[in-house]
Amino acid sequence: MSGKVSSSADPSHSSGVISFLLFSLIQQISQYENNGQHEEINTCFGAGTRCCSPYRSGPSDCGKAAGTACSCRATSCSRRRDASGPKDCSCTATGSDNPATGNRNHVSRSRSATTHCCPTAGNNAAIRGDRGEEEDSGIHALVMENVTFRGWAAGVLLVLIIAEMVWSWRNNKKVYRVKETLANLGVMVGFQLTKLLFTGYQLALLGWAYRYRIWDFDASWGLFVICFVVADFVYYWFHRISHVWRPLWAFHLTHHSSTMMNLTTAYRLNWFSAVVTPFFYVPMALLGFPPLMIALSVGLNLFYQFFLHTEAIGKLGPLEGLLDTPSAHRVHHGTNRLYLDKNFGGVLMIWDRLFGTYQPETEKVRYGITSGFVSYNPFTLVLHGFVDLFRGKMKSKE
Numbered sequence: 001m002s003g004k005v006s007s008s009a010d011p012s013h014s015s016g017v018i019s020f021l022l023f024s025l026i027q028q029i030s031q032y033e034n035n036g037q038h039e040e041i042n043t044c045f046g047a048g049t050r051c052c053s054p055y056r057s058g059p060s061d062c063g064k065a066a067g068t069a070c071s072c073r074a075t076s077c078s079r080r081r082d083a084s085g086p087k088d089c090s091c092t093a094t095g096s097d098n099p100a101t102g103n104r105n106h107v108s109r110s111r112s113a114t115t116h117c118c119p120t121a122g123n124n125a126a127i128r129g130d131r132g133e134e135e136d137s138g139i140h141a142l143v144m145e146n147v148t149f150r151g152w153a154a155g156v157l158l159v160l161i162i163a164e165m166v167w168s169w170r171n172n173k174k175v176y177r178v179k180e181t182l183a184n185l186g187v188m189v190g191f192q193l194t195k196l197l198f199t200g201y202q203l204a205l206l207g208w209a210y211r212y213r214i215w216d217f218d219a220s221w222g223l224f225v226i227c228f229v230v231a232d233f234v235y236y237w238f239h240r241i242s243h244v245w246r247p248l249w250a251f252h253l254t255h256h257s258s259t260m261m262n263l264t265t266a267y268r269l270n271w272f273s274a275v276v277t278p279f280f281y282v283p284m285a286l287l288g289f290p291p292l293m294i295a296l297s298v299g300l301n302l303f304y305q306f307f308l309h310t311e312a313i314g315k316l317g318p319l320e321g322l323l324d325t326p327s328a329h330r331v332h333h334g335t336n337r338l339y340l341d342k343n344f345g346g347v348l349m350i351w352d353r354l355f356g357t358y359q360p361e362t363e364k365v366r367y368g369i370t371s372g373f374v375s376y377n378p379f380t381l382v383l384h385g386f387v388d389l390f391r392g393k394m395k396s397k398e
Helices: 002-006 011-033 124-170 176-211 222-244 246-256 263-265 275-288 292-306 326-332 350-354 376-389
Strands: 039-043 067-076 089-092 107-108
Touching: 002 176, 067 222, 067 350, 124 263, 176 263, 176 275, 176 376, 222 246, 222 275, 222 350, 246 376, 263 292
Parallel strands: none
Antiparallel strands: 039 067, 089 107
């Protein structure tokens, strides 16, 4: 029966969409991380104004009439961590204000030999039309690819949940209970809403750390694979600490409080976990992994874990102990003494085997937390851990 559930999504289509998303992301990162060793044509505001950025070879002062061009060759502008930001060419009018915009300073990016860096009265409209649209289209394309992927993923998840419900009903497995399912869906809706609030904050924090990175890596498939593995390693420790340190357990017990194991349990996630999660990935940004690549690695890790929250799939033979499987994750959700604080890996089980937290499924799992049933109210489920923590009732991890 497990085959029916697992085959609800077309694997080839799934891998194709994910591959397209990864390729697009790496392509976008490559554009922004490019060294930019090209000639740039800037236009003077007039005599005495600056033509080239201080970080580009060529004349710093025009000495020419307004509207004439001077040539600047890119040096290390794209790699500098200066006031104008990484990869930015800073153009400053030192003698007179820009008549077109009223600004003395203008920051922009250079991508081609014909790119203008600073707008003037004569070329301002053309710059906005050519350069602005080029940059905006790249960001817009990445956003639209993400929206498309999310829409496709939501459709697949819904089909799988319905398939699991049918499987449970036909086989009398009783893995769904109406109140429990509605509680899970209520928590999921709240979690999706809070993502709108916290996504910018998470990327901003990683972006800030990335400014002080130790190394500069060229974006590639190889780098993404390394980033994904490192992110899974970080997730292992974040997950493990969340089980043994009471402040983080206050967030995480929302997920473990479900007394049933089904696909809707996967999104029983605390609405405020996004406040603390990015801090664990800051070291990756400091090492030089691009924030968007980190975000995608973590996102795919969590997407993979959705499929682990089910009883419809049994043990997967040689994959057990290598990858996180439904069997391994059922153990993680168990309140059995044998199963407490085991199997923390997101995708890989090698971390659990290395650090002594791996446990295969050997007895029937009892789900939930050791203190028992909490509530069917989504707000209570999200806030229960914090209330116990601040009231001093959380004597130890439940």
